[in-house]
Amino acid sequence: MSDNWDLNPKDGAPEDGSTTPPSDDEHTNNANGADSNGADDKNANNAGDANGAGDDGAGEKIDAREKARLHGFVERTPYDYSVYANGRKDDDGADREEPAWLANAAVYEWNDDYGDVGPAIPQLEIELFGSDYRMQAGTKFDAFKYEVTVEAPEPVHPIREFADASLHPVMLENIKLCGYRFPTPVQMYCIPAILAGTDVVAIAQTGSGKTGAYFIPILSRLMGKAKKLAAPRPNPRTYDPATDRVRAEPLVLVICPARELAVQIFDEARRLCYRSLLRPAVVYGGVPLRLQLEELGRGCDVLIATPGRLKALMDKPGVLSLNRVKFTIIDEADEMLQEDWEDDMKRILAGGDVNTDDDHTYMMFSATFPKEARQLAKRYMMDDHVRIRVGRTGSTHTNITQKVVYVDDSAKRQALYDLLFSLPPARTLIFVNSRRMADLLDDYLFNLELPSTSIHSDRTQAEREDAIRAFRTGQMPIMVATGVTARGLDIKNVLHVINYDLPSAAHGGIDEYVHRIGRTARIGNEGLATSFYNDRNEDIADALVKILVETKQDVPDFLADRIPEGDLEFDDESDKDSVSSEDTDTKTAMPGDTATDAAGEAAEEPKWDGGNDAPADDDGW
Numbered sequence: 181m182s183d184n185w186d187l188n189p190k191d192g193a194p195e196d197g198s199t200t201p202p203s204d205d206e207h208t209n210n211a212n213g214a215d216s217n218g219a220d221d222k223n224a225n226n227a228g229d230a231n232g233a234g235d236d237g238a239g240e241k242i243d244a245r246e247k248a249r250l251h252g253f254v255e256r257t258p259y260d261y262s263v264y265a266n267g268r269k270d271d272d273g274a275d276r277e278e279p280a281w282l283a284n285a286a287v288y289e290w291n292d293d294y295g296d297v298g299p300a301i302p303q304l305e306i307e308l309f310g311s312d313y314r315m316q317a318g319t320k321f322d323a324f325k326y327e328v329t330v331e332a333p334e335p336v337h338p339i340r341e342f343a344d345a346s347l348h349p350v351m352l353e354n355i356k357l358c359g360y361r362f363p364t365p366v367q368m369y370c371i372p373a374i375l376a377g378t379d380v381v382a383i384a385q386t387g388s389g390k391t392g393a394y395f396i397p398i399l400s401r402l403m404g405k406a407k408k409l410a411a412p413r414p415n416p417r418t419y420d421p422a423t424d425r426v427r428a429e430p431l432v433l434v435i436c437p438a439r440e441l442a443v444q445i446f447d448e449a450r451r452l453c454y455r456s457l458l459r460p461a462v463v464y465g466g467v468p469l470r471l472q473l474e475e476l477g478r479g480c481d482v483l484i485a486t487p488g489r490l491k492a493l494m495d496k497p498g499v500l501s502l503n504r505v506k507f508t509i510i511d512e513a514d515e516m517l518q519e520d521w522e523d524d525m526k527r528i529l530a531g532g533d534v535n536t537d538d539d540h541t542y543m544m545f546s547a548t549f550p551k552e553a554r555q556l557a558k559r560y561m562m563d564d565h566v567r568i569r570v571g572r573t574g575s576t577h578t579n580i581t582q583k584v585v586y587v588d589d590s591a592k593r594q595a596l597y598d599l600l601f602s603l604p605p606a607r608t609l610i611f612v613n614s615r616r617m618a619d620l621l622d623d624y625l626f627n628l629e630l631p632s633t634s635i636h637s638d639r640t641q642a643e644r645e646d647a648i649r650a651f652r653t654g655q656m657p658i659m660v661a662t663g664v665t666a667r668g669l670d671i672k673n674v675l676h677v678i679n680y681d682l683p684s685a686a687h688g689g690i691d692e693y694v695h696r697i698g699r700t701a702r703i704g705n706e707g708l709a710t711s712f713y714n715d716r717n718e719d720i721a722d723a724l725v726k727i728l729v730e731t732k733q734d735v736p737d738f739l740a741d742r743i744p745e746g747d748l749e750f751d752d753e754s755d756k757d758s759v760s761s762e763d764t765d766t767k768t769a770m771p772g773d774t775a776t777d778a779a780g781e782a783a784e785e786p787k788w789d790g791g792n793d794a795p796a797d798d799d800g801w
C-alpha cells in the first residue's frame with residue numbers, strides 16, 4: 181500500500197489542523213511547503229528523505245532542481261507562514277493582518293438613487309469579468325452534443341440564444357460581460373423551465389455550465405421585482421455596523437457541499453448580479469463567524485452556503501431569516517442527499533423559518549445522480565417538477581482523454597514523477613484518497629523541486645484558500661487534493677488530472693471518478709486524465725471500463741476482458757419509475773440536429789462554436 185512509503189516527511193503540520201507554526205528545526209507540511217520562517221528548507225538537499233525519483237545520491241538531488249528547471253516548471257515559491265497565524269501577535273506584539281478571505285470579495289453595492297439599473301463601476305468590472313484566471317470557453321463543443329431528455333408535465337421549449345429567453349436587460353448585459361455567447365445544452369433547457377416557475381432537477385456533465393443554468397433565469401426573474409421583494413437594507417455609503425446592521429433575508433439560497441465550491445458559486449453570483457440591486461453573500465466554515473455576521477449585516481439577497489455554517493446562522497434569528505426565500509438550489513445534489521448530510525438537509529429545507537409557501541421553488545443540480553439519491557430528491561420536489569438530463573446520468577464527455585495505466589502501489593511515486601516529466605509542464609491536479617497521502621505526496625513532489633501545493637479538509641481555511649489561489653494563478657501549478665475539497669472546482673487551464681489513487685467504492689466509486697476527471701476539459705476545452713490502476717481497484721474496474729468504452733477511449737490490455745459484449749448497460753438510467761404524475765410527458769431532443777425537441781418542434785443547429793473567441797491560452801509557466 182502506498183501509505184507504506186518509507187518516507188520521512190519531516191513535516192510538522194499539526195494533525196488537528198491548528199495553525200501553530202512548527203519550531204525552527206521542524207519542516208512544515210503546509211500548503212506551499214516551506215517552513216515557518218518563510219525559509220525554503222524543503223530544498224533539494226532534503227530530497228533524499230522523500231526516497232523518491234532521482235534522489236538516491238547527492239548529485240541526483242541537485243539534479244532534481246536542474247531537471248525541474250530544464251523541463252520548464254516554475255520555481256517553487258517561498259512561503260510566508262505568518263499569514264496563517266490568524267489572531268496571534270507578531271514578535272513585536274502587533275496584531276497580524278487577517279488573511280484576505282475569498283468570501284469578502286467585493287460585490288456591486290446598490291445605492292437607492294440608482295433608479296432601475298446601476299451605473300457601471302469600471303474597477304469592479306475588471307475584477308469580476310476581466311480576470312486572467314477566469315475560465316475561457318474552448319472550441320470543442322461537439323462533445324456536448326448530447327441527447328437531452330426532458331420529463332415534464334408541459335413541454336419545455338429550449339432556447340437557442342440568450343436573447344430569445346426574455347431575460348432582463350441587465351442580465352443580458354452581464355452574460356455578455358461574462359463572454360457567454362451561446363447557452364450550453366443544460367442552459368438551453370433550464371432557463372425556460374425555471375423562468376416558467378417549476379421545480380427542476382438537472383443532470384449534465386461536468387463543466388457544462390450548470391451554475392449559470394440556474395442563476396441566469398432566477399436572477400433575471402428577480403431583477404425586475406427585487407425592489408418589491410428584497411428586505412430593506414442600509415445605504416452602503418453611510419453604513420455604520422454599530423447602528424445600521426440588518427437581518428439578512430435572502431430571496432435565493434444555494435447550498436453546496438464544499439467551501440471552495442461555495443466561493444466559486446459566489447463569484448458567478450457576483451458577476452451575474454452586477455449593476456442590479458441583488459446583493460450576493462457567501463457563508464462557509466473556517467472563516468471567522470464575526471466576519472460573516474458583518475457581511476450579512478449589510479443585507480443579502482442571494483446566499484450561497486455550506487450546510488454547517490448555514491445551520492449555525494439559522495440559530496441566530498436576528499442575523500438570518502429564510503422566510504423570504506423563493507428559490508432554493510441544491511448544487512452537487514447527489515452528494516448533499518447522502519446519508520452524512522441527511523440531518524443537515526432536513527433541518528435546512530424544512531426547519532427554522534423557511535418559507536413554506538407555494539411560491540418557493542426547489543432545484544437540484546449535479547453531474548452524477550445515482551438512483552437512490554434521485555428517489556430521495558423527490559421528497560423535496562413538487563410532483564410536477566421538471567427533470568432535465570443531458571446525456572446519460574453519470575456520463576462524461578469525449579473532450580477528456582482518459583488513460584489508465586497499471587501501477588503497483590510501491591511504484592506509484594516514481595510513476596508520478598516520470599509522468600509529470602513525460603509531458604510539458606501543465607497545470608495538474610492529483611487526486612488521492614486520504615489526507616495523509618495528500619500531505620505525503622505534496623512533500624515528496626516539493627522535495628523534488630516541483631511547484632506543488634495541496635488541499636484537504638484538515639487544513640485551516642486560510643491554508644485551503646491560499647492553495648487554491650496559488651494553483652489558480654499558476655504560482656503552484658501542481659496541486660494534490662482529496663476528492664472532498666475538489667468537487668466542482670472550476671480552474672482555468674487544468675490540463676491534466678491524475679488519479680494517483682482511484683476512488684474506491686468507499687470513496688464515491690465511479691461517480692467520484694467522473695467528478696474528478698471533470699476538473700479538466702471544461703466548457704469546450706480539452707484535457708487529459710491519467711489513472712493509476714492496480715489490483716486494489718477491482719471494485720471500480722467494470723464501471724470504469726464501461727465509461728472508457730462509452731466515451732471511445734482506449735481500454736488497456738489488463739482490463740480488456742471486462743469489456744461487455746453487446747450494448748452497454750447502465751443500471752440507473754431511467755427516472756420514469758420515480759415520476760409520480762401519470763401525464764408526465766417524456767420526449768427526447770438532440771440539440772445540434774433536426775431531431776424533434778421536447779416541444780415537438782424541429783430543433784435548429786445550435787451555435788456551438790464556443791463561448792469565447794479567445795483560444796485556451798497557455799499562461800506561460
Ligand SMILES: Nc1ncnc2c1ncn2[C@@H]1O[C@H](COP(=O)(O)OP(=O)(O)OP(=O)(O)O)[C@@H](O)[C@H]1O
Pocket residue numbers: 314315316317359360361362363364367384385386387388389390391392546547667668669670698699702703790791792
Ligand atoms: N454559456 C456559456 N458559455 C461559455 N462559458 C460558460 C457558459 N456557461 C458557463 N460557462 C463557464 O463554464 C465554466 C463551467 O461552468 P460550471 O462551473 O457552472 O460547470 P458545472 O456544469 O457546474 O460543472 P461541475 O459539474 O464540474 O461543477 C465556468 O467557468 C463558467 O463560467
